[in-house]
Amino acid sequence: xxxHLSYVGKRMPKPDLAGKVTGEAKYTEDLVIPGMLExxxxxxxxxxxxxxxxxxxxxxxxxxxxxxxxxxxxPEQKFSRSTMAExxxxxxxxxxxxxxxxxxxxxxxxxxxxxxxAAEDIYAAERALELIEVEYEVLxxxxxxxxxxxxxxxxxxxxxxxxxxxxxxxxxxxxDVDKAFAEADAVAEFSGVNSxxxxxxxxxxxxxxxxxxxxxxxxxxxxxxxxxxxKHLTRRxxxxxxxxxxxxISPTIGGGFGARLALGVEPVxxxxxxxxKRPVRVTSTREEDFSGxxxxxxxxxxxxVAATKDGKLLAVEQKIVSDAxxxxxxxxxxxxxxxxxxxxxxxxxNIRGHLTVAYTNTPTTSGFRGYGNPEGAFVxxxxxDRLAEKIGMDPMEFRLRNLKQVGDPSCFVPSVLEHTKLExxxxxxxxxxxxxxxxxxxxxxxxxxYRRGVGMSILTHASGAGGFxxxxxxxxxxxxxxxxxxxxxxxxxxxQGILGALAQVGAESSGLRYEQVRVTTGDTDVTMFDxxxxxxxxxxxxxxxxxxxxxxxxxxIKALAVAKFELRQVSAxxxxxxxxxxxxxxxxxxxxxxxxxxxxxxxxxxFGAEGGQIVATGSYLSTSHHPNHQAxxxxxxxxxxxxxxxxxxxxxxxxxxxxxxxxxxxxxxEGSAVQGIGFALTEDFVIDPVSGEVLSDSxxxxxxxxxxxxxxxxxxxxxxxLPAGPxxxxxxxxxxxxNPAPSIANAVYDAVGIRIHSLPMSADKVxxxxxxxxxxxxxxxxxxxxxx
Amino acid sequence: xxxxxxxxxxxxxxREAIIExxxxxxxxxREKIGLTGTKRxxxxxxxxxxxxxxxxxxxxxxxxxxxxxxxxxxxTVEGLRAADGELHPLQQAFIDHCASQCGFCTAGMLxxxxxxxxxxxxxxxxxxxxxxxxxxxxxxxxxxxxxxxLDAAQKIVAAREVTA
Numbered sequence: 001x002x003x004h005l006s007y008v009g010k011r012m013p014k015p016d017l018a019g020k021v022t023g024e025a026k027y028t029e030d031l032v033i034p035g036m037l038e039x040x041x042x043x044x045x046x047x048x049x050x051x052x053x054x055x056x057x058x059x060x061x062x063x064x065x066x067x068x069x070x071x072x073x074x075p076e077q078k079f080s081r082s083t084m085a086e087x088x089x090x091x092x093x094x095x096x097x098x099x100x101x102x103x104x105x106x107x108x109x110x111x112x113x114x115x116x117x118a119a120e121d122i123y124a125a126e127r128a129l130e131l132i133e134v135e136y137e138v139l140x141x142x143x144x145x146x147x148x149x150x151x152x153x154x155x156x157x158x159x160x161x162x163x164x165x166x167x168x169x170x171x172x173x174x175x176d177v178d179k180a181f182a183e184a185d186a187v188a189e190f191s192g193v194n195s196x197x198x199x200x201x202x203x204x205x206x207x208x209x210x211x212x213x214x215x216x217x218x219x220x221x222x223x224x225x226x227x228x229x230x231k232h233l234t235r236r237x238x239x240x241x242x243x244x245x246x247x248x249i250s251p252t253i254g255g256g257f258g259a260r261l262a263l264g265v266e267p268v269x270x271x272x273x274x275x276x277k278r279p280v281r282v283t284s285t286r287e288e289d290f291s292g293x294x295x296x297x298x299x300x301x302x303x304x305v306a307a308t309k310d311g312k313l314l315a316v317e318q319k320i321v322s323d324a325x326x327x328x329x330x331x332x333x334x335x336x337x338x339x340x341x342x343x344x345x346x347x348x349x350n351i352r353g354h355l356t357v358a359y360t361n362t363p364t365t366s367g368f369r370g371y372g373n374p375e376g377a378f379v380x381x382x383x384x385d386r387l388a389e390k391i392g393m394d395p396m397e398f399r400l401r402n403l404k405q406v407g408d409p410s411c412f413v414p415s416v417l418e419h420t421k422l423e424x425x426x427x428x429x430x431x432x433x434x435x436x437x438x439x440x441x442x443x444x445x446x447x448x449x450y451r452r453g454v455g456m457s458i459l460t461h462a463s464g465a466g467g468f469x470x471x472x473x474x475x476x477x478x479x480x481x482x483x484x485x486x487x488x489x490x491x492x493x494x495x496q497g498i499l500g501a502l503a504q505v506g507a508e509s510s511g512l513r514y515e516q517v518r519v520t521t522g523d524t525d526v527t528m529f530d531x532x533x534x535x536x537x538x539x540x541x542x543x544x545x546x547x548x549x550x551x552x553x554x555x556x557i558k559a560l561a562v563a564k565f566e567l568r569q570v571s572a573x574x575x576x577x578x579x580x581x582x583x584x585x586x587x588x589x590x591x592x593x594x595x596x597x598x599x600x601x602x603x604x605x606x607f608g609a610e611g612g613q614i615v616a617t618g619s620y621l622s623t624s625h626h627p628n629h630q631a632x633x634x635x636x637x638x639x640x641x642x643x644x645x646x647x648x649x650x651x652x653x654x655x656x657x658x659x660x661x662x663x664x665x666x667x668x669x670e671g672s673a674v675q676g677i678g679f680a681l682t683e684d685f686v687i688d689p690v691s692g693e694v695l696s697d698s699x700x701x702x703x704x705x706x707x708x709x710x711x712x713x714x715x716x717x718x719x720x721x722l723p724a725g726p727x728x729x730x731x732x733x734x735x736x737x738x739n740p741a742p743s744i745a746n747a748v749y750d751a752v753g754i755r756i757h758s759l760p761m762s763a764d765k766v767x768x769x770x771x772x773x774x775x776x777x778x779x780x781x782x783x784x785x786x787x788x
Numbered sequence: 789x790x791x792x793x794x795x796x797x798x799x800x801x802x803r804e805a806i807i808e809x810x811x812x813x814x815x816x817x818r819e820k821i822g823l824t825g826t827k828r829x830x831x832x833x834x835x836x837x838x839x840x841x842x843x844x845x846x847x848x849x850x851x852x853x854x855x856x857x858x859x860x861x862x863x864t865v866e867g868l869r870a871a872d873g874e875l876h877p878l879q880q881a882f883i884d885h886c887a888s889q890c891g892f893c894t895a896g897m898l899x900x901x902x903x904x905x906x907x908x909x910x911x912x913x914x915x916x917x918x919x920x921x922x923x924x925x926x927x928x929x930x931x932x933x934x935x936x937x938l939d940a941a942q943k944i945v946a947a948r949e950v951t952a
Contacts (some may be wrong), residue, residue: 013883013884013886014886016891017882017883017886017888017891018883019891020867020869020882020888020891020894021827021865021875021879021882021883021888021891021894021898022825022865022869022875022879023823023824023825023864023865023866023895024825025891026824027824027827027892029824029828030818030824096938112794184913199926200926201890201892201926202827202829202835202837202890202892202893202924202926203827203829203890203892204829251892252890252891253925254829254890254891254892255889255890255892255926257926285831286829286830286831288833300818331850385945494889494890495888495889495890495891495927496889497886497889554890588878659828663886664886665929666932667889667932670928670929670930670931671889671927671928671929673927673929673931674928674930675926676815676928698830698832698834699830699832699834699835699924700834704926705929705930706921706922706923706924706930707917707920707921707923707930707934708917708918708935709919710917710931713929713931778827
């Protein structure tokens with residue numbers, strides 16, 4: 001059958017935008033429940049302190065204050081902000097340490113949650129926080145992972161030895177790494193650390209908890225995975241409740257990027273609602289989001305690589321020391337994923353990786369778009385360039401000689417790589433960028449104040465974590481009397497456009513009209529189980545579930561059409577009928593047909609018929625991670641008088657399988673590239689090394705890219721359908737954030753011959769290195785001892 | 789700090805609300821008037837999400853005391869549509885170009901862009917970049933936003949030429 005596609009592959013407008021451009025879309029803080037109280041959280045001013053006593057009497061006496069809660073009012077079980085324990089097999093639990101209470105019994109970072117207030121209005125709630133009197137006994141704090149693991153360091157958690165929260169060798173350690181390094185023609189090393197990039201979703205953390213009929217608990221919050229969050233909350237926190245006792249609604253979400261994968265203020269909202277027997281909305285300020293909510297985990301790394309002189313990669317060794325902050329959340333798992341992606345990107349027979357995650361008295365870190373991959377790529381892709389330089393090879397050629405091919409072991413779970421177009425991505429991107437003209441060889445000296453340079457980077461990333469996480473999802477479709485398709489699916493629309501892409505798959509597979517797809521999502525009472533929107537998984541996993549449901553709807557329409565054709569004195573079997581764009585027709589004579597609404601209407605409103613609305617479900621279980629790939633090329637200009645780095649040109653080629661909607665794919669690539677440029681150059685999360693306070697706690701001090709920072713970009717798609725993907729699609733959401741930092745770093749080296757070892761590569765660091773030389777920079781890698 | 793009845797002319801209609809002198813315009817618009825399209829994201833004037841037009845000029849409603857905006861002509865995102873419900877060319881262009889993702893910055897972007905196009909109906913790409921540089925978007929990477937504004941500018945100018 002030749003492939004006819006009505007909607008897949010087309011640049012359709014995404015359905016959530018109508019509400020977003022008119023202001024009609026409702027986010028958590030836009031909702032008002034009658035009788036709702038305002039909840040606020042008191043946060044610790046100390047990085048590490050025992051709580052000797054808390055006097056809440058003055059706060060409670062304030063008119064308008066309904067309840068004031070402390071650690072004593074919390075459930076006794078510990079839990080993790082990460083909900084992933086519920087989606088992992090038992091053996092992987094150690095990276096999901098359940099290590100905190102809703103309100104702390106001891107302050108472990110500046111911003112740790114100490115008490116919570118619910119009051120009739122926000123002004124009374126704010127005033128009540130000021131009236132809570134806490135007596136602290138300040139303890140010595142540990143503010144970086146190396147001093148945290150030093151002998152006799154203060155303990156962040158009493159039951160954790162040497163503050164080591166998690167430690168592992170990479171499970172795919174293989175070969176004889178020491179021998180390979182000893183025998184190699186060239187060895188290179190790079191050490192570096194990423195900053196704690198903030199998600200900076202513009203909607204600050206908020207949650208509403210209230211009770212509906214039968215005292216059933218409803219939670220409204222911008223969760224990226226409400227089903228899993230609900231299970232986690234009932235299993236680990238409020239253990240008197242079970243899965244059916246909570247309805248979780250995730251409304252329009254003002255940005256996620258991984259932050260909303262972990263629990264935010266939801267447990268506090270539930271605690272206050274249960275205590276006050278009133279609806280409660282808990283909100284937070286931008287400053288509180290900076291200090292108390294999650295960020296990317298800073299991973300200190302050393303990567304050593306070895307090769308033969310003709311460019312065969314012989315060995316890779318990666319050591320990571322990650323700073324979890326005060327609680328573990330996603331910091332161990334992002335570091336594990338870093339190892340998988342970094343050590344699994346290229347063909348290599350000798351691999352060794354080791355990871356240590358330490359607790360410190362700093363804010364909790366978590367998962368952020370890319371989930372360990374950008375952290376690893378920043379260091380690994382520079383180590384590869386250093387190695388290419390040592391053997392005098394074009395860095396692109398060096399990478400091309402070591403790419404994995406179909407049939408090689410994959411980068412994630414021990415599975416085989418079934419599909420890759422990374423080589424095509426590199427060649428296509430290089431051609432568009434003009435790599436062969438722009439890259440002029442190693443060690444070329446440039447002159448003048450403004451110096452240009454080029455660099456590149458490649459990556460592999462997952463489309464879901466099949467075989468490791470609970471990667472199954474289901475979709476429900478019902479057809480209304482006017483031919484409208486009501487598509488009920490689980491992913492959370494954080495802006496990534498997944499609802500639009502799924503609507504296209506739904507319309508394509510069912511034969512109904514895209515313009516008449518109405519997507520319902522976000523309500524756990526309505527949608528089927530799904531582990532949420534992350535790991536670039538929704539397109540592949542949920543997309544396949546939607547396609548399966550659509551095929552069933554189409555079959556039902558065809559079966560019902562047989563009788564309709566008979567009424568028109570046309571004899572046809574269901575096999576001879578097709579449905580496309582809302583029209584039913586004969587396959588061999590498409591002119592004979594009618595609008596699908598005739599069937600849809602009769603299925604519901606025909607008194608004489610058997611009854612039975614058209615409805616179908618589709619399910620899908622993914623058993624692989626189906627990697628997507630990407631190559632990126634950057635051209636930068638370095639101002640040698642100020643240290644300012646400007647990205648002039650950025651070209652990306654992405655192995656997408658098939659773009660269900662190229663407009664949405666471009667939007668994902670552009671947005672993630674600019675986030676990556678911020679990660680590379682300006683976004684600096686600064687913690688006071690003495691007090692532990694977050695100093696970059698506003699958009700004035702933490703610099704996001706603006707319209708003035710966007711380079712001339714090209715985003716190219718390499719389309720070769722993935723057999724397992726819905727219409728061939730792979731994921732794309734996260735990958736774009738991985739390549740900017742390493743490709744820009746490699747370009748800076750090409751321009752001025754220095755490498756910056758910590759992100760961001762801000763003007764002051766570049767200027768310092770230009771003046772003093774990067775080898776002479778103060779300090780050295782805490783992991784390997786190599787100079788930073 | 790006396791409570792008083794404030795009078796606001798929002799999107800062409802006069803609305804009254806009980807206000808206190810310390811209240812911010814963004815809170816009055818959202819909580820008292822109920823127009824929640826305007827967003828509060830940083831409450832310090834650094835992100836532009838709360839941008840509304842006061843007497844045609846873009847202001848951060850999170851930095852504006854509500855009492856100072858009384859009886860002035862205020863426009864919010866809800867006032868962009870034509871009376872018959874037709875979308876403003878900027879709104880339509882944002883949909884066509886996928887210039888909004890999570891949507892939290894969108895109202896502020898649209899209001900800044902409205903002010904920009906009213907002052908400069910034929911902007912260059914650089915004009916738009918500069919005009920929107922005070923509005924932060926974390927999702928889109930700005931490319932499609934600037935594309936949309938340039939597209940809308942062309943359409944507005946073309947429509948004016950037809951009527952002229």
